[in-house]
Amino acid sequence: MTDQTGRVRRGWRLALVVFLQVVAAGLPALLVAAYRDRLPERAWVQGWARIWPEHAQLAPGWDRWAAGYLGCLAMAAILLACFARYWRWAGPQRLVVAASWAVATQVASSAALVLASVLTAAPEIRPTPGWVNLVSLLLAPLGGLIGWLLASPLPRPAPAAAAPPPHVERRQLTGTEQAMFSTTLWSARQLAGGGLLVAAGVLPLLAHWPDPTLALPLPVLGLLLSLQAKAKLRVDGDGITLAFPLLGGMRQHVGYREIRFAEVAGRRVSWSGRVDNPRAWGFLTRSGPALVAHLADGRELVASPRDPAVAVALVNGQLDRARAC
Template sequence: MIGSTSSTDFAAAGRIRRLVLTAAGPVALVALSLTLIAILAGGLPQRIHLVSGAIHTEAVGSRPVWSSQPLYGTAVWLEGLLIFTFLRSWRVPSVQRVLVALSFVLGLAVPVTGVLSVLEKGDLLKGALWPGWRVAEIVAVLVAACLGWLAAGRLPRAAEVTAAPPSQAPALPLGPFQRVMFVTYMWSWRRLLIAGMLAALTAWVMSDGGNGWLAPGACGLLTLYEAAQVSTRLQIDASGITVTPRWVPALARRIPYGMVRFAEVRSEPPRQADDRADGWRMVSGKGPVLAVSLADDRWFLYSTKEAETAAALVNGWLNRERRAEMA
């Protein structure tokens, strides 16, 4: 490793607020669900009752079908999952904001739509729901997500790096009029495997028609997100470092040079190949890895046999920009 980086923990600003908002979602899920059931049903109807922390419903049909919604258990499980993910992303405010948005969906939209769905299984609301309520349900989820996004507030940003890369970092000398671009491609069997598993999960969730659209929708989005990263293009040019999913170019992510301290080459990928709090990883198989030290104390890693050229180009750009500024 070329240089040590001082820890700044820029993500501390507003983190407690985002943590509280994230944790509040499952609590609101329980509280709002019970409140709505009490209000809408004027007390629990005969066919819907609470047993051991679960809402039990008896559907009306040719034969009685019982459905159990384990409310408390689900809330505890979701709370644990959200908090675990938050702690894992302790220094990544952008992920924390997504968790807050998710928490708002769980705490605001899911109780409303869930209670309506449960009551519909009984005869209380049979036929009483507005025909377009599924559309309203989607709108409610989107509105809740937007509210959560806004409630997370302005995210802290790491200070831009102005120091030139360490002198021992490999660097490509760039002339003042030279224009350079580097492009490479990567195929990840690991991402393909994960996408396949998620697709199977989505199909399984969809096969159970009683779960509404939220769970299959979330699984489907996760599947698309993983599938999009199976094949990616890395491009380094004057604008920064850009990773573009080849099948979904709209999901391209760019690291501007202001966020980069320096680049180096590692002979092997790290053991953990997924995105973690300490870095953004696009690694596959064995072989050299481009490792870019970022201003927020994280690392961007990308597997390429041309890692040396890529690292030298990143440092070359940084040298040309920053040494000229310092001169």
């Protein structure tokens, strides 16, 4: 892939990050302008409906209600900052696009459904139905999937061709030997953090909140974190694979053509578990010596098995044999 093609694809992903956030910010105002004659005097919707009629004058007008969705522009700015942090890496950029479309879909569909419930409701004022938030939350993953698909296929880096440097650990493999290393990694901190989020999402149900669906993202996020607390690291003749058994066997695989060399290096961990940042991805359970595979795209694959030197030696031995000819 040429540099020009890479810049075009990055520009396309950047436009996708902003586009739907702008739509979500402006859609409520457009709907209010289109249906103003059929709307009540004030926006007695969502939580405001509960203060009617005693404090009806406190409810905002429809223009002010629609202006509240301009906060999507602040969300767009945050997402742009995330995109800029991953400026050189297409994979994380694609995730930022998916997150932007998921959030914008939830916000835009919520606003549209709130107005639809008002336009189809009886003349008396009543709280917005709880299914509005539930449906918008269910639509969010669909929007994220569409954003992911629109973000275009990821570019493949040029294959690494040089042999590993002489200073790294290696094991000489004979013609019949195959590299094979497998271990299971656990992150107690990530499991505990996910459990706390699940508990925080259950509290609104116990406290009898009027609309507990607003807290639904917390247990969903907590469950996702908890399911990533276990990983399986495997080194074999095809490359390095990091699998997450609790996530239905979701795998991240890197072949030897994408690995420059591997080494044992110290890594400092502030939060154990899955790693994904501009410099590295993988799974670290503790600070200290770790397997660090330097990849052709400039990032690192990091993992902290009990004996990283064994895994490193096998990886470099496989690379030596593959690149000797």
